Amino acid sequence: MGAVFCRTVGWVLVSCGLMSLLEYHIHKHLMHRRKLPEWFYHHIPELARVFEDHHLLHHHKYYRIFDYEPDLVGRYLNISLNPWLGVFYGSFVWIPLFFFSSPGSLIFVFTIIAHHLLWSALHQEMHVPSRSFLSHLSLYQYLARYHWMHHAYPGANYNIVFPLMDFFLKTHRCPSQDDKRAMRLVGL
Numbered sequence: 001m002g003a004v005f006c007r008t009v010g011w012v013l014v015s016c017g018l019m020s021l022l023e024y025h026i027h028k029h030l031m032h033r034r035k036l037p038e039w040f041y042h043h044i045p046e047l048a049r050v051f052e053d054h055h056l057l058h059h060h061k062y063y064r065i066f067d068y069e070p071d072l073v074g075r076y077l078n079i080s081l082n083p084w085l086g087v088f089y090g091s092f093v094w095i096p097l098f099f100f101s102s103p104g105s106l107i108f109v110f111t112i113i114a115h116h117l118l119w120s121a122l123h124q125e126m127h128v129p130s131r132s133f134l135s136h137l138s139l140y141q142y143l144a145r146y147h148w149m150h151h152a153y154p155g156a157n158y159n160i161v162f163p164l165m166d167f168f169l170k171t172h173r174c175p176s177q178d179d180k181r182a183m184r185l186v187g188l
């Protein structure tokens with residue numbers, strides 16, 4: 001195998017691991033908590049909106065049942081991520097990385113975009129099922145059950161696309177028999 005191929009695969013794996021770490025911490029600390037100094041929320045209103053839209057609205061006002069939210073506004077609120085915003089916020093990683101490895105930096109940018117598109121497609125299918133081809137994949141069903149557990153226990157299962165850091169940081173939670181019964185009621 002060529003050295004370029006091995007390096008590319010290496011950077012893809014590193015980027016996915018890094019994305020899992022970012023997905024975990026952003027979801028846990030920015031989407032579910034409001035613990036930064038008030039200065040940040042005042043000067044970057046997007047930060048306050050991320051917490052309100054996700055923790056207060058997506059988790060606690062809407063989606064009390066996992067899918068088919070009856071409120072038309074709540075049904076699509078916080079369901080998808082903007083990949084370009086992800087590239088913008090991810091610049092604190094990929095700009096310094098560029099000076100170390102330009103191919104590594106480029107692969108990380110592609111990983112951010114792919115992650116955000118996948119996050120949006122998976123999250124939408126989980127909460128607004130269209131029974132697309134995605135829903136028949138066993139990997140999708142695993143991730144949907146994983147996210148069901150996060151809605152039932154918001155202190156667990158923070159990863160959505162790359163469920164890796166929950167295992168490392170011991171926030172992964174397995175479903176009980178009651179959880180499995182409840183999941184079956186929504187077709188999971």
Ligand SMILES: [Zn+2]
Pocket residue numbers: 058123127147151
């Ligand atoms: Zn959700």
Ligand SMILES: [Zn+2]
Pocket residue numbers: 027031032054059150154
């Ligand atoms: Zn959440």
